[in-house]
Amino acid sequence: MALEMSGEYELPQAREVVWKALNDAEILKKCIPGCETLEKLSDSEFQATVKLSIGPVSARFKGRVKLEDIDAPNGYKIAGEGEGGVAGFAKGFANVALAEAGEGTKLTYKAEAATGGKIAQLGQRLIAGSAKKTADRFFENFVAALQDYK
């Protein structure tokens, strides 16, 4: 995969709380940018519809979000891939790690993303920026969602 991203966040919540939120479909739905539907298929698999715009191409991607390498409460891999019809496809994953940091939790992630079809053909210059923005927004949304999460 072509694009690699990483980041880290200091969270005031305890690691167990953060972990629980990371596995909560409602929270994920709120946090995945452009997520319109997220239906739980099993504890670790969801069906999702995500609206994404990259450069001149805007499309609704239908696909799956999977939680893999689950190691409670240390982290997991969250992977998603979706087909956007004529626009092509997008896929990516993030390895999320949680570590105790005093009272709170340190969240670090490493993510990769790839696109194909028209979205890769036309949006090339914008993909790196869009992917980074999408990853950042997910974790920013997550930090915000945690504020009144128990």
Place this chain on the structure above:
Amino acid sequence: MSATGIGAAVRRKEDQRFITGTGNYTSDITRPGEVRAYFVRSPHAHATIDKIDVSAAKRMPGVVDILTGADLAGDKIGGLICGWAITSKDGTPMKMGAHPAIAADKVRCVGDAVAVVLAETLLQARDAAEAVQVDYGVLPAVVDPAKATAKGAPQLHDVAPNNLIYDWHLGDKAATEAAFAAAKHVTKLDIINNRLVPNAMEPRAAIAEYDQGNDALTLWNTSQNPHVARLVISAFVGMAPEHKLRVIAPDVGGGFGSKIFIYPEEVVALWAARRVKRPVKWVSDRSEAFLTDAHGRDHVTHAELATDANHKITGLRVHTIANIGSYMSTFSSSVPTYLYATLLSGQYAIPAIYAEVDAVYTNTAPVDAYRGAGRPEATFVVERLVEVAARELGLDPAEFRRKNFVTSFPHQTPVIMTYDAGDYDASMTKAMEMIDYKNFGKRKAESEKNGKLRGIGFSTYIEACGIAPSQAVGSLGAGVGLWESAEVRVNPTGSVEILTGSHSHGQGHETTFAQLVSDRLGVPIDTVSIVHGDTDKVQFGMGTYGSRSGAVGMSAISKALDKIEDKAKKVAGYMMEAAADDIEFKDGKFTVKGTDKSVGWGDVTLNAYIAHKFTGGQLEPGLKEGAFYDPTNFTFPAGCHLAEVEIDPETGKITIANWVAVDDFGNIINPMIVEGQVHGGIAQGVGQAMLEGAHYNADGQLVTGSFMDYAMPRAADLPSFKVDTTVTPCPSNPLGIKGCGEAGAIASPAALINAITNAVGHENVPMPATPSVVWKAAQGGMKKAAE
């Protein structure tokens, strides 16, 4: 020379309609009841097609039908083929994988069609395409030709193990190795000839119509060779017999080779039109053109040049890996072989040459002929090697060339070709005078004072065009003969219709062909019309590519005009009661030799049709003749391009300060059109050398798929060219013409890269030499100088 005859700079007759928007292109044509086709294309470079569900899409508004590869196979529509058989070193034939017009089991490049939606409107078709559900089993992809044959590389076609289509060779290996063993000096270069997207101004299009009453099909398409399209679609695809298939290529907005080939979309349009019993229209958009037009070039080459103590070139050896893409396009096999390695002798007398070419499949768009087709790649190899060798030997590149030029003709090269005529020194000397070569040092010093680098580069190219003697190409594997046909129809009132198998898609045939007629018959140019591009009008034709329309197409017209002249003299003889042998024809007037008795062109043409002066037994009425012309040799345009650049080492910005082109195209019909061809060719070559490059990422996604990421040359990138010619008439055709359509694109990349490498002081400057490439090279070059 008359004002509209051979050699006159006549304004192009066709331009009035082109520039006023009154041309008639395929997409301008609308047939009653037509449906629009939209292709569902793979977003994956390599994948199995596990399932296609069209049920929801079929229920969408306006949808007439949705067809898949399974439907195509069910109707027994054949696949597309490559029409030139190449044989590997070990005698085995090339390994051609199946190319169905719609993929059924597996996709092999991004843009491979998996279904076609037919709907009342284009928007309805596109909407429904969104609803076609395709389950792909994604496979790893290979895009780099140098990695395609590696162990463990993803395999594209079962028939071609290790993705190898052929490993072919040409020349004398032992003699070449001996030359290298005895060499005083060997110059070595690794060269990547960058992949290009053709980008004709008019994207491809097709409309197919089925006539149920006659069980016949008509296809309007953007073709450079409608008869060849009909032949392939009939004989190999098995769509309909030739006499039940009419192909019309109306005005076509540029081709550059990319519209020679038979493409899936036109096959699908014909098939679908018969299935749904309504005309089917497909027009490529620019994004589709990037993905699905056959690309050009894409060679990875290692080349070596051997010289002796007297600075004579004694040997040349080349190993090239040619990327053919995901499927073998119509003439793809011939481009990196017989159109490439046969030109590796350049303008030089080289006693031993050996070339090896491996053609490989990759998960990219098919690669085929693109302006110059093989010859730009050969010229780039030879002219870079020669320039670098001169630099390594401490010789002036002009002197080194002069020492090695072919100077007597005919000259047999070690790689098939027999050069028939030329004066290479004359072109180079004239070019050097025009660019003021002897004062280049002063200009360089001036640039250096301003903190700029300056360089000059030669390209003394040769190419083989006027394609081609049928027997010769047949012996090399071509599936067709490459002659041309013409018919001259003279009307009773004296106006003339020329039916030609050549096809004009920007070349200006309506003007130049009419100039030939005007010259020969003494008639005004506007009483001549050129009819081309319709298989129901023109009996047959091999089309336009390989700079062949002048040398081959016009020679056929010239032969037919000979017959017209003979017949017209007979008619004039009956009119003036003289023997045909005693009639002289000049400037449109028939005169009885040694008398003042004469009749004019219009009198003779009318008499040919009213037939009052002769009885049927004496002479057939009418004035119409046809001819087929098969050339006896290729033609060999050659010349010298000199590029002079100034580079800002701080930014890598290249300014082309001077460009001189002196070409020998043999006799010239219309110098203005020739100059235009040279200008366009240089622009395309400069595009390849410093702007254009098609890139696939490792997943096989085309990441230069629009004009945002693929840089085309613009006026501001180019200098005002200084163009001139030298003339050695071509001895093998009646008009002495060689062809000029590709020369500019063939010559120019080497000239520009030679100039840039000269400026920066080292040889590692890949194409396209973008500012970032040149900046790095300039920085490295300066470091080298400081050491």
